[in-house]
Amino acid sequence: MQHVTVTKSGTTSSDLVGLLERVAAKDRTAFAGLYEATSAKLYGIVVRILLRRDLADEILQEVYVKIWEKAGDFDAGRASPITWMATIARNRALDEARKAKPVSLEDMPAGFDVVSDAPLALELLTQSEDGRRLFECLDKLEPEKREVVVQAYLNGLSREDLGKRFSRPVPTIKTWLHRSLSQLKDCLGT
Amino acid sequence: MSGLTDIDALAAEFVLGTLDASERATVAARLQREVPLQQAVHYWEGRLAPLQGLAQPVEPPANLMHQIERRLAAARKTGVQSITQDSAALQRKLARWRNSAIAAGALAASLAVVLGVREANRPSADQNFVAVFQKDDASPSFVMSVDLATRTLSVRRVSADVPSGKTYQLWIKADELGKDPQSLGLVEGTTTQVKTAIAGIDPMIVQNALFGVSLEPAGGSPTGKPTGPTFHAKLIPTL
Numbered sequence: 193m194q195h196v197t198v199t200k201s202g203t204t205s206s207d208l209v210g211l212l213e214r215v216a217a218k219d220r221t222a223f224a225g226l227y228e229a230t231s232a233k234l235y236g237i238v239v240r241i242l243l244r245r246d247l248a249d250e251i252l253q254e255v256y257v258k259i260w261e262k263a264g265d266f267d268a269g270r271a272s273p274i275t276w277m278a279t280i281a282r283n284r285a286l287d288e289a290r291k292a293k294p295v296s297l298e299d300m301p302a303g304f305d306v307v308s309d310a311p312l313a314l315e316l317l318t319q320s321e322d323g324r325r326l327f328e329c330l331d332k333l334e335p336e337k338r339e340v341v342v343q344a345y346l347n348g349l350s351r352e353d354l355g356k357r358f359s360r361p362v363p364t365i366k367t368w369l370h371r372s373l374s375q376l377k378d379c380l381g382t
Numbered sequence: 383m384s385g386l387t388d389i390d391a392l393a394a395e396f397v398l399g400t401l402d403a404s405e406r407a408t409v410a411a412r413l414q415r416e417v418p419l420q421q422a423v424h425y426w427e428g429r430l431a432p433l434q435g436l437a438q439p440v441e442p443p444a445n446l447m448h449q450i451e452r453r454l455a456a457a458r459k460t461g462v463q464s465i466t467q468d469s470a471a472l473q474r475k476l477a478r479w480r481n482s483a484i485a486a487g488a489l490a491a492s493l494a495v496v497l498g499v500r501e502a503n504r505p506s507a508d509q510n511f512v513a514v515f516q517k518d519d520a521s522p523s524f525v526m527s528v529d530l531a532t533r534t535l536s537v538r539r540v541s542a543d544v545p546s547g548k549t550y551q552l553w554i555k556a557d558e559l560g561k562d563p564q565s566l567g568l569v570e571g572t573t574t575q576v577k578t579a580i581a582g583i584d585p586m587i588v589q590n591a592l593f594g595v596s597l598e599p600a601g602g603s604p605t606g607k608p609t610g611p612t613f614h615a616k617l618i619p620t621l
Contacts, residue, residue: 220451227447232439240437241399252442256450257457261534270424275431282399282434290403323432341398345433348399373394374386380429 203229208273209266216263223260230274231256234281241285241348251288255281282348289348329379337372340365393422397430515595515613524550524569524595528588528617537569537595551598553608556591558584563594568602589617 208229214222234255239248258280266276317323317330330338340358343349351369355362386394395401396409412419515524526537537552544550549570553563596603597610 224447227450231446232441233434233437235442236437236440237434239440249443249446252446253450253453256447257453260450260454271428272431275427275434278431278434279427286399287403287406290401290406317432317435319435320432322429323435326429326432342433342436344398344400345430346436350402351400354400369395369398369400370386370391373391373398376429377386377390377394382425 205272205274209268212263212266212273212276215260216266223256226259227256230277233274234277237278237281238285240346241282241289247288248285251284252281255284258284286348290350325380329376332379333372333375337368340368341372341376344369389416389419390422393419394426397423397426511589511617513593513615513617515593515615523613526552526593526615526617535566539569545597547600548597548610549600549602551596551602551608553594553596553612554583554588554591555594556587558587559591562607565602565606568598569595592616 208226211222211226211229215226231252235248235252238251238255239245242248242251255277259277262280266273270276271279317327330341333341336358340354343357344354349357351362351365354360354365358365360368392401392409396406401409409419409423413423511528513526513528515526524537524539526535528535539550549568551568552566554566555563592614593616594608594612594614596608596612598604598608603609
């Protein structure tokens with residue numbers, strides 16, 4: 193379970209577990225605390241995928257309504273609280289991204305340069321044990337293929353988006369993805 | 383390199399986010415019932431989760447929490463709230479309901495029949511239930527599913543038209559709740575999906591209650607009781 197870089201104001205994973213338990217009991221103060229501790233994190237994830245702020249605002253609202261409703265489903269034995277919440281946010285944002293009118297990659301707002309920061313930022317992964325493991329395994333992929341995986345995850349790029357960005361046919365991207373993911377699984381273990 | 387199984391490749395791409403809309407919807411539907419796929423998705427969610435740390439936090443607009451609170455308050459006030467909901471799960475429950483109902487010969491289409499089968503169900507707080515409000519056996523008009531564990535209730539309008547200036551209203555009737563049906567809120571909109579909390583009602587009462595959907599003037603029944611044509615149904619456990 194991670195205790196780093198997940199939320200602001202030093203909220204730990206166990207704090208979040210406690211907050212989620214109270215939210216499950218419909219404690220609105222706890223819900224406000226949970227929002228305060230996690231909203232920038234989740235908004236960062238959602239904005240990065242959707243790019244359009246208006247859309248991201250709408251989706252973040254839905255995400256927190258869902259967290260309010262589903263908090264009772266959270267199982268601390270299966271996932272860390274921030275992973276559980278971020279998964280809800282990512283899935284909702286990805287669904288929206290796939291159905292929304294595609295945003296041109298050139299329309300990206302300032303501050304979201306998806307190309308240049310990923311390799312540097314990968315170092316951030318080493319702050320937790322799970323992250324170190326993933327970093328080591330990603331590091332074994334060829335740089336371009338690693339980039340495809342990281343950008344797909346972080347920016348919510350479809351195979352088509354990735355094909356354009358990396359100037360490859362979509363079937364090639366699909367083959368790359370499957371090979372890379374297979375290599376990752378071999379490296380990460382079960 | 384061992385290569386990925388089909389399920390693993392699908393799960394990995396689902397979590398990575400590279401599937402298109404229809405592929406995502408297919409996976410979401412399969413996740414409702416396929417344990418190996420659930421496990422594979424869970425594996426990849428956990429393994430790739432550290433990548434979430436690479437997304438820079440961004441402060442949301444200051445009024446966003448206020449808007450969320452308003453959504454929750456609106457849901458509490460009306461008891462009903464539009465929500466994106468997994469229709470695949472509902473379809474699955476409907477299919478199950480059909481199977482169990484046909485098997486039991488319990489295709490209850492009228493209030494009289496429904497009232498006649500008020501057998502006492504044993505408490506089972508972890509069970510899901512469905513009810514179908516229908517004009518005839520072949521075409522249910524509303525499908526309702528209840529998850530007693532999370533105390534949530536979802537109604538989906540399947541085939542009923544909404545006449546101009548009218549709305550559908552959902553009711554619960556149980557001896558313990560008094561003589562008259564209690565409103566659970568309006569079944570509104572063309573989204574055909576609503577969700578309401580039934581947190582304040584004992585699960586046993588919910589489980590054995592009679593439910594109704596009535597056609598009312600826009601805004602809901604003016605009298606606090608059903609005034610228009612009403613479909614009734616009782617909950618049937620999903621297996």
